[in-house]
Amino acid sequence: MSVATSLSPARTLRYALAILVCALFAVPLLLALNTSFKAPDEIYRVFSLPDNPTLENYRIGLSQVGRSVLNSLMITIPAVALSVFIGSMAAYPLSMMRGRAGRVIYFVLLTGMFVPFQIVQIPTFYIARALGIYNTIPGLWLVHVAYGVPICTFFMRNFFATVPRSMYEAAQVDGCGTAGYFFKILMPASFSGIAALAIVQSRSVWNDLLFAMTLSNSDATMPVTAKLNGFVGAIQVQYGPLMASAVISVVPVLVAFLLFQKAFVRGLLGGSSK
């Protein structure tokens, strides 16, 4: 039976089509990788493999964006940890409150999801300057945490809604307070939800260009997106080092994705497909 199906023409066609599509999706990635190992004189022969694969582009790339990759890590990790925590703090009461107040607060928080971030760009710039957090890494944490409130609340609220209420009641009987239940029982029990949200948030914080451009202007603060953007638009583009830098900028997210693929997928589905 299985042999018969695997040989059917329809199935063969399906395979061929699927492989073709995957190959097409891989082309830009392969081009970037291939270019990143080439010496300057071979760059413009786009289809050939490098004659003498070189790491020179990566050396240049690292000297150009290395510092900013570290900045991105120092921005992303605390910002994600904080925003997941703040989102959970909001989501917990909202998942338990039965009345109208809870629903109204939840709705108001969610309306933040449609605010295009550009429209708060000017105030964010001036507020950050007024608070003295312009061009600082903690400033970027705060901004990402603040703008992550709607999505993190939405996600964790969905997740907490799947935790049986009887757990809360049992904890109450055992003398566990409302806050105690959150820290001692609910959060540890929600590990898979937290992981999923964390990885999705990591992607959006890491990839952010707008706040990066608005709130950082020195090498000590600038994340890799803003730094790389400066090279992408340059008049005289050196494609070898640029491709190497692009690869470097992607590696951390890529590693995180490959390590936590399942959590990532769960996170993207955001509780909507349950």
Next chain:
Amino acid sequence: MTTNSRGSLKREKTVTFAIFLALPLIFFLTAYVYAVGYTGWLSLHSWDGLSPHWDWVGMDNYQDLMGSSRFWHSLVNNLQWLVFYLICPTVLGLALAVLVDGKLKGEGIMKTLIFLPYIITPVAVAAVWRWIYMPADGLLTSALEGVGLGGLAQNWLGDAGIVNGALMFAALWSATGFAFLVFFSGLRSVPVETIEAARIDGASSWVIFWRVVLPQLWPSTVLVLGLFGIEAMRIFDLIWSMTNGGPARASEVLATQLYDVAFTTFQMGEASAIGIVQLLLAAALILPYIIYITSHVEEQSE
């Protein structure tokens, strides 16, 4: 005694919940409510970003926008992006999900390859696609020449008539993976028995797809369309980093125009007015979606 302790329990719960909500709400009020109010107020003024005073101009900034062809061009571009996002990556993602969801060997690798572009930073996507679109030696032109179609080659990002299509193609590469993955997971949740039952009743694969599978994918479709809608109204990174809105503002959208007006020409009032229009558009489009998901989730938790 019992009622008393139940009362104090209830009070403890209310107080704890209020404390939990305080910090997120402070963040929200500052970052959203105050900031949006600030933009709204600023949009009624003229300000160069430096001088200590904002000059009141009333609705002038909005009137200027209404009469500005640059603004309408950006707005139309945003709407084109919206149509593009709601159709192209959504349909392609669904088609690919159906294609790969056939217990094919190597399914895992296929999934990863199609999805991978979605997690790549838009700036890096822009870097690679600028290289692909290089007029003389880029991959696309070289490939066309290689198959004898060199005459079709264009100045992909330098031609005002082509640039938006070129940008959308790059966006298609980067966004499809999301739709694909959501639909793929959605397909997994369609009960096999339902499909089998339809097959036994003599329904063709085509009919099964339209009548049985597709209706079950409704929640996935809502998620994909909602997020792509938000994405289309927000789009900035890819365009900014690939063309800066050029050539000659041909690929400009509201977000890139806002950035340019605010931080290149320092017309903060006019930039804010653009922002407010963008917000109203996004609200009109996405508010129904938010209302839908709030009511939907509410049902689940009961």
